[in-house]
Amino acid sequence: MFDVRPQHNEYLRHRSAQFRQQVERRLNGSLTEAEFKPLRLMNGVYLQLHAYMLRVAIPYGTISPDQMRVLALLAQKWDKGYGHWTTRQNIQFNWPKLVDIPDMLDALADVGMHAIQTSGNTIRNVTTDAYAGAAADEVADPRPYAELLRQWSTDHAEFQFLPRKFKIAISGAEKDRAVISAHDIGLRLLRNAQGELGFQVWIGGGLGRTPLIGQVVRDFLPEADLLPYVEAIIAAYNLAGRRDNKYKARIKITVAERGLDVMREEIEAEFVNRRAVFTGVDQELLAELRNLYAAPAFRNEEDGDYEAKRAANAAFRSFTDTNLSAHKAPGYVSVKVSFKAPGQTPGDASAEQMNLLADLAERFGHHDLRVSHDQNVVLPHIHKSDLFALYEELRAAGLATANAGLISDIVACPGMDYCALATARSIPIAEEIAAHFRARDLESDIGKIDIRISGCINACGHHHLGHIGILGLDRAGVENYQITLGGDGYDIPAVGQKPGAGFPAEEVVGAIDRIINAYLELREDEEERFIDAYRRLGMAPFKAALYPANA
Amino acid sequence: MSKPFTPTPARPAVITANDLRMGHCVWMRDGAWTADPREAEIFEDEAIADLAMLDALSQANLVVDPYLAEARRGEDGRPEPTHFREAFRRRGPSNYFHGKQAEFEASNV
Numbered sequence: 001m002f003d004v005r006p007q008h009n010e011y012l013r014h015r016s017a018q019f020r021q022q023v024e025r026r027l028n029g030s031l032t033e034a035e036f037k038p039l040r041l042m043n044g045v046y047l048q049l050h051a052y053m054l055r056v057a058i059p060y061g062t063i064s065p066d067q068m069r070v071l072a073l074l075a076q077k078w079d080k081g082y083g084h085w086t087t088r089q090n091i092q093f094n095w096p097k098l099v100d101i102p103d104m105l106d107a108l109a110d111v112g113m114h115a116i117q118t119s120g121n122t123i124r125n126v127t128t129d130a131y132a133g134a135a136a137d138e139v140a141d142p143r144p145y146a147e148l149l150r151q152w153s154t155d156h157a158e159f160q161f162l163p164r165k166f167k168i169a170i171s172g173a174e175k176d177r178a179v180i181s182a183h184d185i186g187l188r189l190l191r192n193a194q195g196e197l198g199f200q201v202w203i204g205g206g207l208g209r210t211p212l213i214g215q216v217v218r219d220f221l222p223e224a225d226l227l228p229y230v231e232a233i234i235a236a237y238n239l240a241g242r243r244d245n246k247y248k249a250r251i252k253i254t255v256a257e258r259g260l261d262v263m264r265e266e267i268e269a270e271f272v273n274r275r276a277v278f279t280g281v282d283q284e285l286l287a288e289l290r291n292l293y294a295a296p297a298f299r300n301e302e303d304g305d306y307e308a309k310r311a312a313n314a315a316f317r318s319f320t321d322t323n324l325s326a327h328k329a330p331g332y333v334s335v336k337v338s339f340k341a342p343g344q345t346p347g348d349a350s351a352e353q354m355n356l357l358a359d360l361a362e363r364f365g366h367h368d369l370r371v372s373h374d375q376n377v378v379l380p381h382i383h384k385s386d387l388f389a390l391y392e393e394l395r396a397a398g399l400a401t402a403n404a405g406l407i408s409d410i411v412a413c414p415g416m417d418y419c420a421l422a423t424a425r426s427i428p429i430a431e432e433i434a435a436h437f438r439a440r441d442l443e444s445d446i447g448k449i450d451i452r453i454s455g456c457i458n459a460c461g462h463h464h465l466g467h468i469g470i471l472g473l474d475r476a477g478v479e480n481y482q483i484t485l486g487g488d489g490y491d492i493p494a495v496g497q498k499p500g501a502g503f504p505a506e507e508v509v510g511a512i513d514r515i516i517n518a519y520l521e522l523r524e525d526e527e528e529r530f531i532d533a534y535r536r537l538g539m540a541p542f543k544a545a546l547y548p549a550n551a
Numbered sequence: 552m553s554k555p556f557t558p559t560p561a562r563p564a565v566i567t568a569n570d571l572r573m574g575h576c577v578w579m580r581d582g583a584w585t586a587d588p589r590e591a592e593i594f595e596d597e598a599i600a601d602l603a604m605l606d607a608l609s610q611a612n613l614v615v616d617p618y619l620a621e622a623r624r625g626e627d628g629r630p631e632p633t634h635f636r637e638a639f640r641r642r643g644p645s646n647y648f649h650g651k652q653a654e655f656e657a658s659n660v
Contacts, residue, residue: 027571052574
């Protein structure tokens with residue numbers, strides 16, 4: 001167990017010192033690469049196409065200004081001046097030298113951050129809604145539970161060598177903003193008929209080469225039973241999960257092959273045993289964590305000149321129309337800071353941008369920042385009277401792109417520009433699509449749409465869940481892109497379906513353009529989003545638009 | 552990592568890996584390693600390539616995961632990649648001009 005606060009952490013320093021010795025032993029020949037590889041992966045160190053990559057966890061996306069400044073320091077001092085927000089609320093540094101990584105881990109440990117279990121067949125970073133503790137529709141703040149799960153799962157002796165990696169997501173609201181249906185375990189906070197707080201528990205969701213939407217294994221789990229129940233799920237999976245084939249080793253396959261009812265029986269039986277040995281320490285810790293994540297002292301004051309500024313400044317009005325979310329406190333909003341500016345690699349953040357956001361969170365945002373799984377940053381608590389001043393600061397730094405949820409807000413994995421597993425590039429495709437629709441000046445007309453791109457079947461870009469998904473493949477030595485339609489990770493979870501053959505890189509923009517033109521023609525009105533039109537009309541009209549020669 | 556490749560005179564190969572300490576791409580020439588892909592030794596004979604691979608694997612204190620990558624002989628006689636993955640490894644990422652290879656190319660064009 002370790003302290004969650006953003007301060008020097010001796011436990012993490014100890015882990016870093018351990019890794020420093022392991023690096024030294026690798027360099028002096030005492031450890032072979034085969035011996036060293038699992039050790040470096042346990043510390044988030046991958047070897048990618050051009051360099052090592054360090055993946056640092058941003059637990060449930062929550063990060064303090066001081067921690068953000070350390071990420072900026074890592075980017076500046078040991079990398080090439082930037083980092084990359086991932087779809088699982090981590091940050092990846094693309095260019096560290098192996099010999100520098102222990103120093104980077106020391107710097108992280110000094111603000112309570114780490115890269116533990118950001119790789120390997122372990123329980124990974126627990127993710128949640130970037131608007132946790134702020135959203136108007138929230139049942140309860142998911143962060144105390146996410147932190148409880150992190151403390152329990154970090155270095156959990158029983159779960160260091162699972163059949164495969166294991167991902168947990170928690171939604172604090174009925175409206176899922178954490179993609180719980182595509183996780184190994186998904187948890188949705190809710191109240192039962194008696195008004196008691198608990199979780200709806202999903203298992204067996206996942207993307208990759210066999211995309212499956214999870215299933216509800218428990219309709220209502222009392223909140224006090226969270227750890228023993230999650231432990232029972234993972235213990236059952238640890239025994240039943242396949243270890244003979246890594247492509248069939250995730251819990252989604254275990255559930256699909258054995259059936260939900262069999263898994264439920266084993267989980268419930270195991271739960272009885274596990275529940276009996278929990279002494280209540282977890283609930284004491286949970287109570288402390290609730291205090292730690294208590295709401296800040298919100299100001300109770302008028303909106304100032306917010307509406308006047310909106311009326312007078314079209315760009316500000318556009319920003320507030322697209323990038324704000326409803327807040328539970330009167331006078332407050334949550335602000336999405338887009339890292340999808342024109343020409344920008346989706347999710348890449350420079351050290352200067354990170355430092356600025358840290359300053360702005362201190363000046364305007366109750367010292368709170370979130371990294372969202374759509375590769376943007378959220379300032380969760382901004383009073384409307386501060387919004388214009390905040391906007392002006394963001395605008396001056398190129399961070400006021402008014403495109404949250406629009407067609408240029410594309411989710412993309414690093415693809416073959418960085419990743420050793422990739423089969424094609426993602427970044428240039430994302431940039432070209434965004435540039436094309438900006439040039440056509442159609443973004444606001446098209447409205448809300450979710451495009452997601454992965455550079456290989458492992459689906460880090462969550463392409464299966466995109467309203468329009470794009471998967472980059474290697475077809476006989478040429479990059480080729482498979483399009484899927486109708487995916488959704490939020491309202492009505494669904495895996496996108498293939499309309500037909502893929503396209504070479506130079507034809508992808510034209511293909512997306514034809515789909516969008518069809519949508520603009522077919523939609524009932526401007527309120528009907530692309531995904532709504534797709535659900536109403538089905539694949540056929542979009543397929544006909546995509547392959548006109550076959551129509 | 553690419554699939555194992557067996558070179559022939561018609562389909563030659565180079566040996567490439569990542570530098571252990573720094574992580575950047577390197578290519579083998581005369582049993583040593585260079586960051587310049589154009590300096591890579593071209594293997595056209597399976598037996599010679601196998602011996603060179605044994606040598607490469609024995610240098611685990613310098614490089615990680617060496618492998619044979621298909622190449623062709625360019626007009627200047629130097630090796631060129633046949634697959635886009637190897638082309639990207641030479642050139643660096645396409646979104647920024649700052650990979651080690653890009654720096655190398657910038658100073659040698």
